[in-house]
Amino acid sequence: MNSTDPEKLMTLPKKKFKFWNLIWVIIFIGGLFISTGVTKTSLGAFFSNFGQFADIFLQMLHPNWAYLGAVIPLLLETIKMAVLGTVIGSVLAFIYALLIARNIVKNKTVTGILRVIMNIIRTIPDLLLGAIFVAIVGIGPVAGILALAICTFGIVVKLFYEAIETIDPGPIEALTAVGANKLQIIVFAVLPQVITYFISYCLYAFEINVRASTVLGYIGAGGIGLYLQQTLQVFDYAKTGTIIIVIILVVVLIDYISSKSREALMN
Amino acid sequence: MADSAVKPIIELKNVNKIYGKDIVGLKDINLTINKGEFVVIVGLSGAGKSTLLRSINRLIDISAGDILIAGESITKAKGKELRMLRRNIGMIFQSFNLVKRSSVLRNVLTGRVAYYPTWKSTLNLFTKEDKQRAYDALQQVDLADKVYSRADELSGGQQQRVAIARVLTQNPDIILADEPTASLDPQTSRRVMQDLKMLNEKHGMTVIINLHSVQLAKEFGKRVIGVRAGEIIYDGKMSETPESTFNQIYSGGEKDE
Numbered sequence: 001m002n003s004t005d006p007e008k009l010m011t012l013p014k015k016k017f018k019f020w021n022l023i024w025v026i027i028f029i030g031g032l033f034i035s036t037g038v039t040k041t042s043l044g045a046f047f048s049n050f051g052q053f054a055d056i057f058l059q060m061l062h063p064n065w066a067y068l069g070a071v072i073p074l075l076l077e078t079i080k081m082a083v084l085g086t087v088i089g090s091v092l093a094f095i096y097a098l099l100i101a102r103n104i105v106k107n108k109t110v111t112g113i114l115r116v117i118m119n120i121i122r123t124i125p126d127l128l129l130g131a132i133f134v135a136i137v138g139i140g141p142v143a144g145i146l147a148l149a150i151c152t153f154g155i156v157v158k159l160f161y162e163a164i165e166t167i168d169p170g171p172i173e174a175l176t177a178v179g180a181n182k183l184q185i186i187v188f189a190v191l192p193q194v195i196t197y198f199i200s201y202c203l204y205a206f207e208i209n210v211r212a213s214t215v216l217g218y219i220g221a222g223g224i225g226l227y228l229q230q231t232l233q234v235f236d237y238a239k240t241g242t243i244i245i246v247i248i249l250v251v252v253l254i255d256y257i258s259s260k261s262r263e264a265l266m267n
Numbered sequence: 268m269a270d271s272a273v274k275p276i277i278e279l280k281n282v283n284k285i286y287g288k289d290i291v292g293l294k295d296i297n298l299t300i301n302k303g304e305f306v307v308i309v310g311l312s313g314a315g316k317s318t319l320l321r322s323i324n325r326l327i328d329i330s331a332g333d334i335l336i337a338g339e340s341i342t343k344a345k346g347k348e349l350r351m352l353r354r355n356i357g358m359i360f361q362s363f364n365l366v367k368r369s370s371v372l373r374n375v376l377t378g379r380v381a382y383y384p385t386w387k388s389t390l391n392l393f394t395k396e397d398k399q400r401a402y403d404a405l406q407q408v409d410l411a412d413k414v415y416s417r418a419d420e421l422s423g424g425q426q427q428r429v430a431i432a433r434v435l436t437q438n439p440d441i442i443l444a445d446e447p448t449a450s451l452d453p454q455t456s457r458r459v460m461q462d463l464k465m466l467n468e469k470h471g472m473t474v475i476i477n478l479h480s481v482q483l484a485k486e487f488g489k490r491v492i493g494v495r496a497g498e499i500i501y502d503g504k505m506s507e508t509p510e511s512t513f514n515q516i517y518s519g520g521e522k523d524e
Contacts, residue, residue: 170364174430177324178437179354179381180388181347187389188377192369 060241067242071227075246078223079254081141081216082209085148090202092149093156098186100157101164103172122154126212130221141222148213152205156198163197164190196265203258210254214247275335276302276441276473277323282332284318284497292318293329294497302440305467306475307488307505309516315497316477320443323475324356325349337440354381357434357472359444359463363426367419371410371429374418375401378437397436404435408462424455431462435470442466444476448483456480460487481513 035041098104100114129150133143171189180188217225224243231239277300284292293315300306308316321327323334325341333342341352357378365374379397380388405411408428413421418429427447434442444463448456460476460483467474478484484491484505491508493501493516501512 168367170360170362171366173326174358174360174364174433175377175380177326177353177356177358177443178378178433179350179352180377181350181381181385183385184380184388188369188373188380189366192366192373196368 056237059237060244062238063241063245064236064238065242067239068246071224071243071246074217074224074227075250077141078213078217078225079210079250081144081148081223082206082213084145085213086152086202086206086209088145088149089152089154090156090198090205093153093160094198096153097157097161097164098190101161103165103167103169104182104186104190118154118157121150122158124150124154126151127215127219130216130219134220139220139222144213144216144221144223147216147221148209151212152202152209155205155208156201159201159204160194160198163194163201167193200262200265203262207255207258211251214251274302274337275299276337277475278335279323280333280335282322282334283330284315284322284327285330291497292327293322296332296497296499298492298499298502300473300475302473303467303471304473304475305464305487305489306473306492307484307490308475308477308492308494309479309481309484309513310494311517312479314494316479316494317445318497319494320445320475320477323441323443324353324358326358350381354437355439355441357437357439357442359427359430359434359442359447361446361449363423363430363450365418365426365429365433367417369418370414371405371416371418371421372398372401372414374429375404375432375436378433378435381437400438401432401436404432405429407435407465408432422455424451424458427451427455427459428462431459431466435466438470440473442472442474444474446477446479448478448480456483457486463487481517 096114096118100111100118102108102111105111126147129147130144133146137143137146167190171193172185175185175189213223213225214228215225217223217227218229220226224247228240228243231237231243277298279296279298282293282296282298286292296319308319310316318327322329323336323341325334325344329342333340335341336352336356339352341349344352366377376393376397379393379400382397383393402411402414405414408431410421410425410428410432413425413429418426421429442463447463448459451459463474463476464487466472476488478488488505491501491503491505491512492499493512495516501508501516503512
């Protein structure tokens, strides 16, 4: 990295830095070995059973198209879950983000407490949320929708409040000077600056939700995941293949439409 | 120095502002501005011009003293009372402070927001009269053809004139202009100053402008207030102000301008 002979003053701190880098690399590699030991990871098992994988994969490559009739309604249910979850979660996130943005709510105690609550909600994984809601509202898509709503909330609220905090404060000042009240300031000075970001984040959350909702059925929270689980349990890989192909198609399509619309929004 | 038959519209009484623990923003300011005056405040950057101006509509809270707007204390006003006082004070900013993604018309209409209940303004239910008022204001600053343009499509000078149209639509008795020409070229600056003069002469609004351009101050100001290190060191008619006074105002600061 350094040139050969000039051992100038500049190289001295660099040397120390490099030394620590080396230590970290050793620690990292050591950690890797220790964790494979602890978790009993065996790459060998993966390769020795590769034939089985190839077998499953081949069966999935011959999907059972007759099964499509059964898959489509559940697929639609999955998408509906994603849509509803996104809408509910986004609406909540919209309001909540305004309450935790420090350029809108000046009281640091209020924003601080609300942010801690937000961070707690954000740490719960979607499958756990699904399981909790299945326990609360019973098996079915309602549990899935609620789980997705909370996930959406977690994603959108964080991105959105950060967007709010980076806006140009000038219009807020101007509206304050005009004698506008808090809500009027939000509507006239804040929202015009952030609304496209908000829509973009909602679409982003929707993309994630479509993917997440396909597995939620696994734990009984509605949607296509239910069939995924059923077919896998009886080793009917032809049917599993059908489901997976359909899911991939839908996810890719929705991702594409969503990201195109987000691009269009941002300019 | 009040002329006959004029009422004070802004009164600052022993106003002090301290930032943090011991940084003096304003020091014992006593100032009376009468209705219809055209005042320029000059001084170096950091002298306290901006603090002085912003304390008048309480964008900055003062540490001690009292400020009266048409006899009413803005220092003690709360909530709706404060908003009603602010409604009567227009403000022009150095950086225009338009909502760049909104249309020119919507920006101008924000001047009327404080005249509406929240729900009505939120739903964009401005009356026909107010929309016409906004359009008339745009005509007065020669921007009628830009009414539906997005604010960020306009040049700096045009944006500042939109801000002037916003103030015109607000129709206040007092206008505070904080370095309105600092981010504009000389020609555009003159145009903006003329528009402010128009607000003063045609609409009888009391105008107070912070300027650091001595040239513009001399050309447009009627009353000059010199500020240095948070204190008013000069207050008089522009026509009677000798050159040496400006030297005095602009001397003694390490930060040059």
